[in-house]
Amino acid sequence: MKTLLSIGVASVKANRVPMVVLWFVAVGLAVAYDMIPAVAEMLQPVADFQSRRPFLAAFANQFVFCGIIPCLFRVTVSEIRTERPILKSMCQWLWSGCWGIVYVGFYALQGRMFGNGHDLATLASKMAFDQFVWSPLIPVPLTAFFCLWLESGFSFRRAAGRFRRDFIRSVWLPNLVPNWCIWIPAVLAIYAFPPPLQVQMLGLVGSLWALVSLKIGKNIAR
Numbered sequence: 001m002k003t004l005l006s007i008g009v010a011s012v013k014a015n016r017v018p019m020v021v022l023w024f025v026a027v028g029l030a031v032a033y034d035m036i037p038a039v040a041e042m043l044q045p046v047a048d049f050q051s052r053r054p055f056l057a058a059f060a061n062q063f064v065f066c067g068i069i070p071c072l073f074r075v076t077v078s079e080i081r082t083e084r085p086i087l088k089s090m091c092q093w094l095w096s097g098c099w100g101i102v103y104v105g106f107y108a109l110q111g112r113m114f115g116n117g118h119d120l121a122t123l124a125s126k127m128a129f130d131q132f133v134w135s136p137l138i139p140v141p142l143t144a145f146f147c148l149w150l151e152s153g154f155s156f157r158r159a160a161g162r163f164r165r166d167f168i169r170s171v172w173l174p175n176l177v178p179n180w181c182i183w184i185p186a187v188l189a190i191y192a193f194p195p196p197l198q199v200q201m202l203g204l205v206g207s208l209w210a211l212v213s214l215k216i217g218k219n220i221a222r
Contacts, residue, residue: 026189026205033193034118047196055101058199062100065203067093070210088150095146096210099139103199106134111195118192126191131184136176144175147217178212 032039050057071089114125145159148171152158162171186205190198 023185023189026186026201029201029204030189030192033197043197046200047194050196050200054104054196054199058100058104059097060100061200061203062103062206063093063097066096066099066206066210069207070214073211074214087154091150092210092214096206100199100203103202107195107198110191116195123188123191127184127187130187131180135179135183136172140175140179141172143213144171144217147213150214151217174216175213178216179209182209182212 029039033043046057067089071085071092074089074092075085110126110129113129114122116122148162149156149159152162182205190201190205193201
């Protein structure tokens, strides 16, 4: 019988192709933004919108990339297809949009803590705080609980029961391992962008992470 930790590893393996593609997209965009003026010009309206309306822009970004796009896969891909897809999709849309607002504040905090330089020390400091302090304590357990709640028939009691039973092995690690595999390379590229574009780039990679999280939640809830 597979260990529950292998659920997370299996999710990484199952999504390894889009994961690697998104790594290259994130890094490629960061390099292109820095070296090709036309790319910076193309993204400038997005940065301007994020600067003018930071919470609305971040909410819309996560709503689309981490809400609508994953939910389209939810109703078409058998591995993550689920009952009551419309209601679950609506919850996913709202959940994702709210995380966009949270990350506006988090990235601002990172800027105050480490500055907004693009040197390796700054990028590494932000990545380390993001992945080894912030993510294990806040987004990973909350997202794990949310996905469990969705796949537990919207039952807080059933989802909380799984959390209480062997939380570290059954829930936290199966979500944390894929989180590190996907996000450690990706956030280095994200933090290379100017602050107004960081939360927008977050949504690009976040669409994959949403799919992985939904799949893990479905497997754990069984």
